[in-house]
Amino acid sequence: MKIKQEHRTSNIEHRTANAGLRSGPFDVRRSAFGVRCSHFQRGSVLILVLWISIGLVAIALYFANSMTFELRASDNRATGIAAEQAIEGAARYVGWALANFATNGAVPNNTQFSCAAVPVGDAHFWLIGRDPSGTISTEPYFGLVDEASKLNLNRAGTNALSYLPNMTLDFADAIVDWRSTNGSGDYALNYSALGYTDKNSPFETVDELRLIYGATIDLLVGEDVNRNGVLDANETDLNGNGILDPGLFEYLTVYSRQPNFHSDGSSLTNVNLAIERLQTLFQSAGVGNASGLATSIYNHVHPRNGPANPFPGILNFCLFCQNQGMSSADFAKIYNNITTSTNLYTTGLLNINTASAPVMTALFMGLGVDQSTAQGAAQSLVTYRQQNPNNLNAISWIVDALGNTSPVVLALAAGRDYITTESFQFTADIAAVGPFGRGYRRVKFIFDISEGSPKIIYRQDLSRLGWALGEKARTTWVAKETP
DSSP states (O other): OHHHHHHHHHHHHHHHHHHHHHHSTTOHHHHHHHHHHHHHHHHHHHHHHHHHHHHHHHHHHHHHHHHHHHHHHHHHHHHHHHHHHHHHHHHHHHHHHHHHHOGGGOOOOTTSSOOSSEEETTEEEEEEEOOTTOOOOSSOEESOEEGGGSEETTTOOHHHHHTSTTOOHHHHHHHHHHHOOSSSOSSOOOOGGGTSOOOOSOOSOGGGGGGSTTOOHHHHHBTOTTOSSSOOTTSOOTTOSSSOOBOGGGTEESOOEEESBOTTSOBOEETTSOHHHHHHHHHHHTOTTHHHHHHHHHHHHSOSSSSOOOOSSHHHHHHHHHHTTOOHHHHHHHGGGEESOOSSEEEOOEETTTOOHHHHHHHHHHTTOOHHHHHHHHHHHHHHHHHOTTSOSSTHHHHHHHOTTOHHHHHHHSSSOOEESOOOEEEEEEEEEOGGGOOOEEEEEEEEOTTSSOEEEEEEEOGGGOOOSHHHHHIIIIITTOO
16 A cells, blocks of 8 residues: 555656656757747848848938939039020120121121130030131031021022032922912922921021921031031041031021111111212212212213113122222222112122132022132132231122122122121020030020121020030040049
8 A cells, every 4th residue: 555655656756747847947848849949030030130131221222323313413404504504694795795896797706705615604615606718627616607608598599599519409499489479489389298388488597498398307407417517426428528518507598688777877878879978978988089989970870861870789889989990998998888779778698708618609600600610719719818818898809809800700790789798697506514514505596786786586406416516625525524
Protein backbone atom coordinates (compact mmCIF):
# COMPACT_ATOMS: atom_id res chain seq x y z
CA MET A 1 0.00 0.00 0.00
CA LYS A 2 2.72 2.23 0.85
CA ILE A 3 4.50 1.29 -2.34
CA LYS A 4 1.42 2.18 -4.49
CA GLN A 5 1.06 5.49 -2.74
CA GLU A 6 4.68 6.30 -3.30
CA HIS A 7 4.23 5.30 -6.96
CA ARG A 8 1.25 7.64 -7.37
CA THR A 9 3.16 10.37 -5.63
CA SER A 10 6.07 9.77 -7.91
CA ASN A 11 3.79 9.90 -10.98
CA ILE A 12 2.18 13.07 -9.77
CA GLU A 13 5.55 14.66 -9.13
CA HIS A 14 6.73 13.47 -12.55
CA ARG A 15 3.70 14.93 -14.31
CA THR A 16 4.03 18.02 -12.22
CA ALA A 17 7.64 18.32 -13.09
CA ASN A 18 6.95 17.72 -16.75
CA ALA A 19 4.17 20.27 -16.66
CA GLY A 20 6.53 22.68 -14.97
CA LEU A 21 9.13 22.09 -17.62
CA ARG A 22 6.62 22.65 -20.45
CA SER A 23 5.17 25.73 -18.89
CA GLY A 24 8.32 27.13 -17.44
CA PRO A 25 11.08 29.20 -18.96
CA PHE A 26 13.16 26.11 -19.56
CA ASP A 27 10.74 24.41 -21.99
CA VAL A 28 13.18 23.63 -24.82
CA ARG A 29 10.55 22.93 -27.47
CA ARG A 30 8.58 26.06 -26.76
CA SER A 31 11.76 27.95 -26.38
CA ALA A 32 12.98 26.58 -29.67
CA PHE A 33 9.64 27.32 -31.36
CA GLY A 34 9.59 30.73 -29.80
CA VAL A 35 13.04 31.51 -31.19
CA ARG A 36 11.99 30.50 -34.69
CA CYS A 37 8.83 32.63 -34.46
CA SER A 38 10.82 35.70 -33.32
CA HIS A 39 13.31 35.47 -36.24
CA PHE A 40 10.46 35.24 -38.80
CA GLN A 41 8.68 38.25 -37.40
CA ARG A 42 11.84 40.31 -37.26
CA GLY A 43 12.72 39.39 -40.87
CA SER A 44 9.26 40.31 -42.10
CA VAL A 45 9.42 43.66 -40.35
CA LEU A 46 12.87 44.33 -41.84
CA ILE A 47 11.70 43.53 -45.36
CA LEU A 48 8.62 45.68 -44.90
CA VAL A 49 10.72 48.57 -43.61
CA LEU A 50 13.09 48.22 -46.56
CA TRP A 51 10.24 48.33 -49.07
CA ILE A 52 8.75 51.35 -47.37
CA SER A 53 12.17 53.02 -47.32
CA ILE A 54 12.69 52.26 -51.00
CA GLY A 55 9.24 53.65 -51.79
CA LEU A 56 9.89 56.82 -49.81
CA VAL A 57 13.27 57.27 -51.45
CA ALA A 58 11.68 56.74 -54.89
CA ILE A 59 8.98 59.30 -54.11
CA ALA A 60 11.61 61.73 -52.83
CA LEU A 61 13.71 61.23 -55.97
CA TYR A 62 10.65 61.63 -58.17
CA PHE A 63 9.65 64.90 -56.54
CA ALA A 64 13.25 66.09 -56.52
CA ASN A 65 13.53 65.33 -60.23
CA SER A 66 10.19 67.01 -60.86
CA MET A 67 11.32 70.07 -58.96
CA THR A 68 14.53 70.10 -61.00
CA PHE A 69 12.52 70.15 -64.21
CA GLU A 70 10.18 72.73 -62.76
CA LEU A 71 13.16 74.85 -61.77
CA ARG A 72 14.53 74.60 -65.28
CA ALA A 73 11.12 75.37 -66.75
CA SER A 74 10.77 78.37 -64.45
CA ASP A 75 14.25 79.50 -65.40
CA ASN A 76 13.40 79.12 -69.08
CA ARG A 77 10.20 81.09 -68.59
CA ALA A 78 12.10 83.80 -66.75
CA THR A 79 14.82 84.01 -69.40
CA GLY A 80 12.15 83.95 -72.11
CA ILE A 81 10.38 86.88 -70.46
CA ALA A 82 13.74 88.67 -70.22
CA ALA A 83 14.28 88.09 -73.95
CA GLU A 84 10.79 89.36 -74.75
CA GLN A 85 11.40 92.49 -72.70
CA ALA A 86 14.73 92.94 -74.47
CA ILE A 87 12.86 92.89 -77.78
CA GLU A 88 10.42 95.52 -76.52
CA GLY A 89 13.37 97.63 -75.41
CA ALA A 90 15.03 97.08 -78.79
CA ALA A 91 11.91 98.31 -80.58
CA ARG A 92 12.04 101.54 -78.58
CA TYR A 93 15.73 101.82 -79.33
CA VAL A 94 15.13 101.42 -83.06
CA GLY A 95 12.45 104.10 -82.90
CA TRP A 96 14.97 106.43 -81.29
CA ALA A 97 17.61 105.60 -83.92
CA LEU A 98 15.19 106.27 -86.79
CA ALA A 99 14.05 109.55 -85.26
CA ASN A 100 17.67 110.73 -85.05
CA PHE A 101 19.38 109.17 -88.08
CA ALA A 102 16.64 108.60 -90.70
CA THR A 103 15.84 112.25 -91.33
CA ASN A 104 14.87 113.48 -94.81
CA GLY A 105 14.64 109.93 -96.12
CA ALA A 106 18.19 108.97 -95.17
CA VAL A 107 18.94 105.29 -94.54
CA PRO A 108 20.78 104.85 -91.22
CA ASN A 109 23.68 102.41 -91.26
CA ASN A 110 24.95 100.05 -88.58
CA THR A 111 27.82 102.34 -87.64
CA GLN A 112 25.46 104.98 -86.28
CA PHE A 113 23.92 102.84 -83.56
CA SER A 114 24.45 99.43 -81.98
CA CYS A 115 23.03 96.43 -83.83
CA ALA A 116 24.64 93.33 -82.32
CA ALA A 117 24.66 91.86 -78.79
CA VAL A 118 23.16 95.02 -77.31
CA PRO A 119 22.60 94.49 -73.56
CA VAL A 120 19.23 95.04 -71.94
CA GLY A 121 19.72 94.04 -68.33
CA ASP A 122 21.08 90.49 -68.44
CA ALA A 123 19.57 89.88 -71.90
CA HIS A 124 20.96 90.87 -75.32
CA PHE A 125 19.41 91.65 -78.69
CA TRP A 126 20.51 91.72 -82.35
CA LEU A 127 19.05 93.39 -85.46
CA ILE A 128 19.21 90.85 -88.29
CA GLY A 129 19.77 92.78 -91.52
CA ARG A 130 21.16 92.43 -95.02
CA ASP A 131 24.54 93.58 -96.30
CA PRO A 132 23.91 96.28 -98.96
CA SER A 133 27.19 95.31 -100.67
CA GLY A 134 25.86 91.83 -101.39
CA THR A 135 28.96 90.23 -99.86
CA ILE A 136 28.52 86.48 -99.36
CA SER A 137 28.99 85.45 -95.76
CA THR A 138 28.31 82.49 -93.50
CA GLU A 139 27.34 84.78 -90.62
CA PRO A 140 24.33 87.13 -90.50
CA TYR A 141 24.72 90.84 -91.16
CA PHE A 142 23.34 93.05 -88.41
CA GLY A 143 21.45 96.25 -89.10
CA LEU A 144 18.10 97.54 -90.35
CA VAL A 145 16.53 96.47 -93.64
CA ASP A 146 15.34 99.17 -96.02
CA GLU A 147 11.93 98.19 -97.36
CA ALA A 148 12.46 100.46 -100.39
CA SER A 149 15.35 98.18 -101.42
CA LYS A 150 12.72 95.70 -102.67
CA LEU A 151 10.11 95.65 -105.44
CA ASN A 152 6.67 96.69 -104.32
CA LEU A 153 4.07 93.93 -104.81
CA ASN A 154 1.36 96.48 -105.52
CA ARG A 155 3.39 98.53 -108.00
CA ALA A 156 5.68 96.19 -109.96
CA GLY A 157 4.38 94.86 -113.27
CA THR A 158 4.42 91.29 -114.48
CA ASN A 159 7.62 91.86 -116.47
CA ALA A 160 9.68 93.08 -113.53
CA LEU A 161 8.25 90.44 -111.22
CA SER A 162 8.97 87.63 -113.66
CA TYR A 163 12.70 88.45 -113.74
CA LEU A 164 13.18 88.09 -109.98
CA PRO A 165 15.28 85.10 -108.89
CA ASN A 166 13.25 81.98 -108.10
CA MET A 167 10.19 83.47 -109.85
CA THR A 168 8.07 81.80 -112.53
CA LEU A 169 6.03 83.61 -115.16
CA ASP A 170 2.86 81.83 -114.02
CA PHE A 171 3.38 82.94 -110.44
CA ALA A 172 4.08 86.53 -111.55
CA ASP A 173 0.80 86.46 -113.48
CA ALA A 174 -0.95 85.05 -110.42
CA ILE A 175 0.38 87.90 -108.26
CA VAL A 176 -0.98 90.53 -110.62
CA ASP A 177 -4.28 88.64 -110.89
CA TRP A 178 -4.61 88.51 -107.08
CA ARG A 179 -4.24 92.28 -106.68
CA SER A 180 -6.32 93.16 -109.75
CA THR A 181 -9.26 95.38 -108.82
CA ASN A 182 -11.45 94.57 -111.83
CA GLY A 183 -13.34 91.95 -109.82
CA SER A 184 -12.67 88.96 -112.01
CA GLY A 185 -8.91 88.83 -112.55
CA ASP A 186 -7.02 88.84 -115.80
CA TYR A 187 -5.93 85.21 -115.81
CA ALA A 188 -9.11 83.46 -114.67
CA LEU A 189 -7.43 81.54 -111.84
CA ASN A 190 -9.84 79.34 -109.93
CA TYR A 191 -9.33 79.44 -106.16
CA SER A 192 -12.52 77.54 -105.32
CA ALA A 193 -10.60 74.28 -104.90
CA LEU A 194 -8.51 76.03 -102.20
CA GLY A 195 -11.61 77.14 -100.33
CA TYR A 196 -11.43 80.88 -100.99
CA THR A 197 -11.50 83.43 -103.79
CA ASP A 198 -8.83 85.76 -105.10
CA LYS A 199 -8.61 89.07 -103.31
CA ASN A 200 -8.91 91.59 -106.17
CA SER A 201 -7.38 94.33 -104.04
CA PRO A 202 -3.84 95.38 -103.07
CA PHE A 203 -1.58 93.20 -100.96
CA GLU A 204 -1.51 94.10 -97.28
CA THR A 205 1.52 91.98 -96.30
CA VAL A 206 4.18 90.02 -98.13
CA ASP A 207 3.08 86.87 -96.30
CA GLU A 208 -0.13 87.11 -98.28
CA LEU A 209 1.86 85.49 -101.08
CA ARG A 210 1.21 82.16 -99.31
CA LEU A 211 -2.38 82.40 -100.57
CA ILE A 212 -1.42 82.89 -104.21
CA TYR A 213 -2.21 80.04 -106.57
CA GLY A 214 0.92 77.95 -107.06
CA ALA A 215 2.74 79.21 -103.95
CA THR A 216 5.20 76.78 -102.34
CA ILE A 217 7.66 77.08 -99.48
CA ASP A 218 10.57 76.53 -101.88
CA LEU A 219 9.31 79.36 -104.07
CA LEU A 220 8.78 81.79 -101.21
CA VAL A 221 11.75 81.12 -98.90
CA GLY A 222 14.14 79.20 -101.15
CA GLU A 223 17.10 77.83 -99.20
CA ASP A 224 16.77 80.43 -96.44
CA VAL A 225 14.42 78.52 -94.17
CA ASN A 226 14.94 80.78 -91.14
CA ARG A 227 15.02 83.94 -93.30
CA ASN A 228 18.20 85.45 -91.87
CA GLY A 229 20.01 86.10 -95.14
CA VAL A 230 22.73 83.42 -94.89
CA LEU A 231 23.02 79.71 -95.66
CA ASP A 232 23.22 78.11 -92.22
CA ALA A 233 24.73 74.71 -91.55
CA ASN A 234 21.30 73.14 -91.03
CA GLU A 235 19.92 74.53 -94.32
CA THR A 236 20.16 72.58 -97.56
CA ASP A 237 22.09 73.98 -100.50
CA LEU A 238 19.59 72.72 -103.06
CA ASN A 239 21.62 73.51 -106.18
CA GLY A 240 25.03 72.89 -104.61
CA ASN A 241 26.49 76.27 -105.59
CA GLY A 242 27.77 77.00 -102.09
CA ILE A 243 25.84 80.26 -101.70
CA LEU A 244 22.39 81.17 -100.44
CA ASP A 245 19.57 81.26 -102.96
CA PRO A 246 16.70 82.96 -101.13
CA GLY A 247 13.04 82.94 -102.07
CA LEU A 248 10.68 85.70 -103.12
CA PHE A 249 10.18 87.00 -99.59
CA GLU A 250 13.70 88.43 -99.86
CA TYR A 251 12.90 90.65 -102.85
CA LEU A 252 9.35 91.92 -102.29
CA THR A 253 7.57 94.41 -100.04
CA VAL A 254 4.29 96.27 -99.68
CA TYR A 255 5.58 99.09 -97.49
CA SER A 256 7.65 101.38 -99.73
CA ARG A 257 6.17 104.86 -100.02
CA GLN A 258 7.53 108.36 -99.57
CA PRO A 259 5.74 111.62 -98.81
CA ASN A 260 5.56 114.58 -101.14
CA PHE A 261 5.74 116.95 -98.19
CA HIS A 262 8.32 117.98 -95.61
CA SER A 263 8.36 116.77 -92.03
CA ASP A 264 6.72 120.06 -90.98
CA GLY A 265 3.80 119.37 -93.33
CA SER A 266 4.71 121.85 -96.06
CA SER A 267 4.51 120.56 -99.63
CA LEU A 268 7.49 119.85 -101.84
CA THR A 269 7.99 122.10 -104.84
CA ASN A 270 6.31 120.65 -107.92
CA VAL A 271 8.65 121.37 -110.82
CA ASN A 272 5.73 121.25 -113.27
CA LEU A 273 3.91 124.16 -111.63
CA ALA A 274 4.71 127.76 -110.69
CA ILE A 275 8.01 129.19 -111.91
CA GLU A 276 8.22 131.55 -108.93
CA ARG A 277 8.51 128.75 -106.37
CA LEU A 278 11.08 126.95 -108.50
CA GLN A 279 13.22 130.06 -108.85
CA THR A 280 12.99 130.73 -105.10
CA LEU A 281 14.04 127.16 -104.39
CA PHE A 282 17.06 127.39 -106.67
CA GLN A 283 18.18 130.66 -105.16
CA SER A 284 17.79 129.55 -101.56
CA ALA A 285 19.70 126.31 -102.31
CA GLY A 286 22.57 128.21 -103.93
CA VAL A 287 22.13 126.75 -107.41
CA GLY A 288 24.07 128.59 -110.09
CA ASN A 289 22.07 130.49 -112.75
CA ALA A 290 18.88 130.03 -110.74
CA SER A 291 16.79 132.45 -112.77
CA GLY A 292 17.88 131.10 -116.16
CA LEU A 293 17.31 127.48 -115.13
CA ALA A 294 13.87 128.23 -113.74
CA THR A 295 12.89 129.97 -116.97
CA SER A 296 14.16 127.10 -119.13
CA ILE A 297 12.26 124.58 -117.05
CA TYR A 298 9.04 126.58 -117.21
CA ASN A 299 9.30 127.03 -120.99
CA HIS A 300 9.84 123.29 -121.37
CA VAL A 301 6.76 122.44 -119.34
CA HIS A 302 4.62 125.21 -120.86
CA PRO A 303 5.74 125.73 -124.46
CA ARG A 304 4.18 128.68 -126.31
CA ASN A 305 3.11 126.65 -129.30
CA GLY A 306 1.85 123.29 -128.20
CA PRO A 307 0.37 121.36 -125.30
CA ALA A 308 1.89 121.21 -121.85
CA ASN A 309 4.91 118.96 -121.53
CA PRO A 310 5.28 118.10 -117.82
CA PHE A 311 8.17 116.07 -116.50
CA PRO A 312 6.93 112.48 -115.85
CA GLY A 313 9.48 111.83 -113.12
CA ILE A 314 12.42 113.23 -111.18
CA LEU A 315 15.08 111.40 -113.22
CA ASN A 316 13.63 112.87 -116.40
CA PHE A 317 13.79 116.28 -114.76
CA CYS A 318 17.38 115.58 -113.65
CA LEU A 319 18.52 114.80 -117.20
CA PHE A 320 16.92 118.01 -118.46
CA CYS A 321 18.64 120.08 -115.77
CA GLN A 322 22.01 118.50 -116.54
CA ASN A 323 21.52 119.26 -120.22
CA GLN A 324 20.94 122.87 -119.16
CA GLY A 325 24.27 122.93 -117.34
CA MET A 326 23.25 122.00 -113.77
CA SER A 327 25.89 119.91 -112.00
CA SER A 328 25.13 116.78 -109.99
CA ALA A 329 26.20 118.64 -106.86
CA ASP A 330 23.69 121.43 -107.51
CA PHE A 331 20.93 118.95 -108.27
CA ALA A 332 21.63 117.23 -104.93
CA LYS A 333 20.95 120.57 -103.21
CA ILE A 334 17.34 120.64 -104.40
CA TYR A 335 16.59 116.93 -104.69
CA ASN A 336 14.90 116.52 -101.28
CA ASN A 337 12.62 119.48 -101.97
CA ILE A 338 11.10 118.67 -105.37
CA THR A 339 8.46 116.39 -106.84
CA THR A 340 6.59 115.85 -110.09
CA SER A 341 3.50 114.42 -108.41
CA THR A 342 0.39 116.07 -107.05
CA ASN A 343 -0.35 113.05 -104.83
CA LEU A 344 0.27 113.10 -101.11
CA TYR A 345 2.52 110.03 -101.35
CA THR A 346 4.48 108.26 -104.04
CA THR A 347 4.36 104.49 -103.68
CA GLY A 348 6.72 101.75 -104.73
CA LEU A 349 9.94 103.56 -105.63
CA LEU A 350 13.11 101.45 -105.52
CA ASN A 351 15.99 102.90 -103.52
CA ILE A 352 19.08 102.49 -105.71
CA ASN A 353 21.28 103.24 -102.69
CA THR A 354 20.27 99.99 -100.98
CA ALA A 355 18.68 97.69 -103.59
CA SER A 356 20.48 94.44 -104.34
CA ALA A 357 21.82 93.67 -107.81
CA PRO A 358 19.12 91.01 -108.51
CA VAL A 359 16.30 93.44 -107.64
CA MET A 360 17.75 96.24 -109.78
CA THR A 361 18.29 93.78 -112.64
CA ALA A 362 14.64 92.71 -112.48
CA LEU A 363 13.48 96.35 -112.55
CA PHE A 364 15.71 97.23 -115.52
CA MET A 365 14.68 94.14 -117.49
CA GLY A 366 11.05 94.85 -116.69
CA LEU A 367 11.51 98.19 -118.50
CA GLY A 368 12.76 96.44 -121.61
CA VAL A 369 16.54 96.47 -121.06
CA ASP A 370 18.24 93.28 -122.21
CA GLN A 371 19.57 90.92 -119.54
CA SER A 372 23.27 91.44 -120.14
CA THR A 373 22.98 95.25 -120.05
CA ALA A 374 20.69 95.15 -117.01
CA GLN A 375 22.99 92.85 -115.03
CA GLY A 376 26.07 94.88 -115.94
CA ALA A 377 24.39 98.15 -114.95
CA ALA A 378 23.17 96.73 -111.64
CA GLN A 379 26.63 95.52 -110.71
CA SER A 380 28.15 98.85 -111.79
CA LEU A 381 25.76 100.67 -109.47
CA VAL A 382 26.63 98.40 -106.54
CA THR A 383 30.34 98.99 -107.16
CA TYR A 384 29.89 102.75 -107.57
CA ARG A 385 28.03 103.20 -104.31
CA GLN A 386 30.68 101.19 -102.46
CA GLN A 387 33.42 103.41 -103.84
CA ASN A 388 31.51 106.69 -103.50
CA PRO A 389 29.50 106.48 -100.26
CA ASN A 390 29.40 110.28 -99.89
CA ASN A 391 28.02 110.91 -103.37
CA LEU A 392 24.64 109.20 -103.06
CA ASN A 393 22.43 112.05 -101.92
CA ALA A 394 20.35 112.30 -105.12
CA ILE A 395 19.40 110.08 -108.04
CA SER A 396 21.74 112.12 -110.23
CA TRP A 397 24.52 109.75 -109.14
CA ILE A 398 23.05 107.03 -111.38
CA VAL A 399 23.81 109.30 -114.34
CA ASP A 400 27.35 109.81 -113.06
CA ALA A 401 27.79 106.05 -112.70
CA LEU A 402 26.24 104.90 -115.99
CA GLY A 403 26.25 107.97 -118.24
CA ASN A 404 23.32 109.95 -119.62
CA THR A 405 23.12 107.76 -122.72
CA SER A 406 22.92 104.47 -120.85
CA PRO A 407 19.94 102.32 -121.91
CA VAL A 408 19.13 101.83 -118.25
CA VAL A 409 19.10 105.58 -117.50
CA LEU A 410 16.99 106.32 -120.57
CA ALA A 411 14.51 103.55 -119.71
CA LEU A 412 14.16 104.81 -116.13
CA ALA A 413 13.69 108.41 -117.29
CA ALA A 414 11.20 107.65 -120.03
CA GLY A 415 8.14 107.38 -117.82
CA ARG A 416 6.98 107.78 -114.28
CA ASP A 417 9.32 107.61 -111.30
CA TYR A 418 10.80 104.18 -110.63
CA ILE A 419 13.78 104.95 -108.40
CA THR A 420 14.71 107.07 -105.41
CA THR A 421 17.49 107.54 -102.88
CA GLU A 422 15.11 108.07 -99.98
CA SER A 423 13.45 105.58 -97.65
CA PHE A 424 10.78 105.92 -95.00
CA GLN A 425 9.98 102.31 -94.04
CA PHE A 426 12.42 99.96 -92.34
CA THR A 427 12.38 96.42 -91.01
CA ALA A 428 13.85 95.74 -87.58
CA ASP A 429 14.20 91.96 -87.39
CA ILE A 430 14.99 91.68 -83.68
CA ALA A 431 16.31 88.48 -82.08
CA ALA A 432 17.12 88.29 -78.37
CA VAL A 433 18.38 85.84 -75.78
CA GLY A 434 17.87 86.09 -72.05
CA PRO A 435 20.41 85.56 -69.25
CA PHE A 436 22.88 82.72 -69.78
CA GLY A 437 21.99 82.50 -73.46
CA ARG A 438 18.52 81.05 -72.80
CA GLY A 439 15.02 82.08 -73.81
CA TYR A 440 15.58 82.82 -77.52
CA ARG A 441 12.90 85.05 -79.08
CA ARG A 442 12.58 86.80 -82.45
CA VAL A 443 10.10 89.42 -83.67
CA LYS A 444 10.04 91.39 -86.93
CA PHE A 445 8.83 95.01 -86.83
CA ILE A 446 8.08 97.36 -89.73
CA PHE A 447 8.64 101.02 -88.86
CA ASP A 448 7.14 103.87 -90.89
CA ILE A 449 8.43 107.43 -90.62
CA SER A 450 6.65 108.87 -93.68
CA GLU A 451 4.39 110.92 -91.42
CA GLY A 452 7.16 112.24 -89.21
CA SER A 453 7.65 110.29 -86.01
CA PRO A 454 8.51 106.57 -86.28
CA LYS A 455 5.60 104.23 -85.71
CA ILE A 456 5.23 100.47 -85.89
CA ILE A 457 2.87 99.39 -88.67
CA TYR A 458 3.50 95.64 -88.64
CA ARG A 459 4.68 93.06 -86.15
CA GLN A 460 5.33 89.34 -86.69
CA ASP A 461 6.73 86.71 -84.32
CA LEU A 462 9.44 84.67 -86.07
CA SER A 463 10.63 82.63 -83.10
CA ARG A 464 9.17 79.51 -84.72
CA LEU A 465 11.79 79.69 -87.47
CA GLY A 466 14.53 78.71 -85.03
CA TRP A 467 17.98 80.08 -84.35
CA ALA A 468 18.91 82.85 -86.80
CA LEU A 469 21.95 84.51 -85.22
CA GLY A 470 24.59 82.26 -86.73
CA GLU A 471 27.15 79.92 -85.25
CA LYS A 472 29.37 82.65 -83.85
CA ALA A 473 26.61 84.06 -81.67
CA ARG A 474 25.57 80.56 -80.62
CA THR A 475 29.12 79.77 -79.49
CA THR A 476 29.46 83.06 -77.64
CA TRP A 477 26.05 83.54 -76.09
CA VAL A 478 24.59 80.07 -75.74
CA ALA A 479 27.27 77.40 -75.37
CA LYS A 480 29.68 79.63 -73.43
CA GLU A 481 27.17 81.41 -71.22
CA THR A 482 25.00 78.43 -70.33
CA PRO A 483 26.05 77.05 -66.92
